[in-house]
Amino acid sequence: MSLPSFINWIDDQQSHMVQTTRDWSNINSGSHNLAGLSHMAKTLTVAFAPTGGEVEILASDPMEITDGYGDISKIELGPILRITKRPHANRRVLLCGHMDTVFGQDHPFQVCRAPKDGEMHGPGTADMKGGIMVMLMALLAFEKSSECANLGWQVVINSDEEIGSFGSARVLKEAAVAAHAGMLYEPSMPDGTLAGARKGSGNFTVTVKGRAAHAGREHHLGRNAIAATAQIISFLDGLSGKRQGFTVNVGQITGGGALNVVPDLAQVRFNVRLEAIDDQAWLLKQMDQFLNIANDQDGIHAALSGGFSRPPKPMTPELDRLFALAASCGDDLGISITHVATGGCCDGNNLAAAGLANIDTLGVRGANIHSDQEYMITESLTERAKLSALILHRLAQTSENFFSKEAK
Template sequence: MKDLLYAKRLEMLQLVERLVNIDSGSHTKKGIDEIGSILKMKFESLDFIVDTVEQQNYGNQLVIQHRDAHQPHILVVAHMDTVFPEGTAQKRPFKVKGNRAYGPGVADMKSSLVELFYAILCLKQTGQTGYKHIQIILNSDEEIGSPSSASLISEKAANKKFALILEPARTDGSLVTARRGCGQFKVDIAGVAAHSGIEPEKGRSAIEELAHKIIALHRLNDQQKGISVNVGMIDGGSAVNTIASHAAAFVDVRISEKRQDAIILKQLKKICAETHIPGTKTTLSGKMDRSPMEKNEKTNVLLGTIRQAGKEIGIEITDTATGGGSDASITSDLGIATVDGLGPIGGNAHSEEEYLEIPSLTERTLLLATVIQKLSKMT
């Protein structure tokens, strides 16, 4: 398989370039659907059936499996959306500099989409049959928490034994076997407006009340337990000489264990129930969007298979935990053996300096093909 893939290195990179130069931010439905159409044709050329799950507000989702597949027990998940606004691809299109390729979404995760297609192509052209045991979901909204695709992933994950998530590998090549759960909340404070010079005694400052709550929220941070609470944005007031009648804080919460979900929610409610400035009122909204992906025995078994595959092709497989969220949390929460970070190696995701390590494109494609073939025999 290695010789076949290395012969297709330029072809693979050209497809990465084509996909990178299409804007596909989570709210750019036209671009996501264009990428979906390209990939649909690619997979259909390999005798795969591609079902398009139409979406009104987001890009369409794709569910893909070979026409000869029967109850496939391997789920592969990748996303077609990026974090970048429309027009980004034109401003800074795909480019190559040395052994790195740059462009919006080049690592997260346009190159993973290419890796997936060529891994299957490689299996087919070398007479392997592992591709008959996989089902693929290409979703369109992972970067904003998978609001329209989470239920689809959960549905298709039913009765699956393994889940392979194609987020990029870490910069050192490590796979991801644990992720923190994440959620976003909003704290709204209603106060009473008054002129701060003429009759300040009549006012009830929403900003002052919010200040007390921000301090309390940040005291919830516990690095040892893997809990992070961050007030990342605030809003409030109408004029510098007016006591604020409204203020709001936007809060990012990260947890490392599922049991921490209820604990942190209880603490958030307690903070918001306590009033420091009489006459103000606090409202808490939001939720935990993703459960943590916890490393467990099932993870270790799957990781062991991946390590064996890596050993056979000359790659030492390491793994790590990360604070960011992904669709891996969905399958992991369902009790399915899940490993993430199986895409090519890249770095600086979500920034103007996002890059792909070009040699890793073929290397990780070979790894993915080898892993699929091995897992296909583990029924």
């Protein structure tokens, strides 16, 4: 079938898309690099200006962190970019991305290599500066369509996705409630397969305090925080598999010091993944019961902090419909659109929990994300931008009944 001319326009943008993605990836925007994130937000503001949307730069809420002593403090996060066009249209789409990467200023992986063999290696090329480029080009193309007036859209690009989106949760939820369908720009698999259902996730810390004593003279007076923590770790590890798809990953332990001192402080940090939302309450109850037993020991005090940041994202009839629409757009472009369940999670989980059906891997095709081998497949920039532009176009043409959701 012949494609609308605004779709074919995207083909002419390939070299511009590669070069701009390269420039963006060369800006360090690690989740804690506030100056870099601010630079990135300003750069994106300029890049998105031609879409004609109203641009706002919002402050994130501060994020709570637990230090090595179990004390909780708050840290500042980078800005949120929000762009809104036709907010009063009857059909509204939310497009989301994140400008932060997992690579801090002190990480050796800082610079993009020149594209070679159809791939471009660099920090954030796939996750997700290439994805933001796909989103931008899809919007620019869609705005050339004669039917664009039927569809309102909002873009939200946050600065803290890689660390759980605690500071942008409020803005994301507000945007999810106001929209009828969601499009997110995490990378797809190298072969183009998208993510369907996603597990939920939470990060926790248990801080255990005991009593210090001389290991030789008064060992009996000490209360060993490391030994108590070891029991807790063994308990946590045993929870994996107790519920369908439920896992605990003990990721970090710290504690103790000199070998002739009974240690009075130890800490374990762990990540939980789950398929069923009820498993959140189940885990908290298990932890409560076990920590009560731990705390019955003389001189031991164990406390849990942290929480669930991403609820599970199940397949729903609304999401099935959205995937079917995306697949039919793929057919028009000659690409097959399929999806698989994954244990990974992203802002798509949170938007789904706020009631917004969303496809969350509409970004570039790429791989090895979160490692210094990250790359994107350069031809996927135009390929995926055309897919998104066509999805927007189709949503603008679809009857309002397509959206079973009542947006506010």
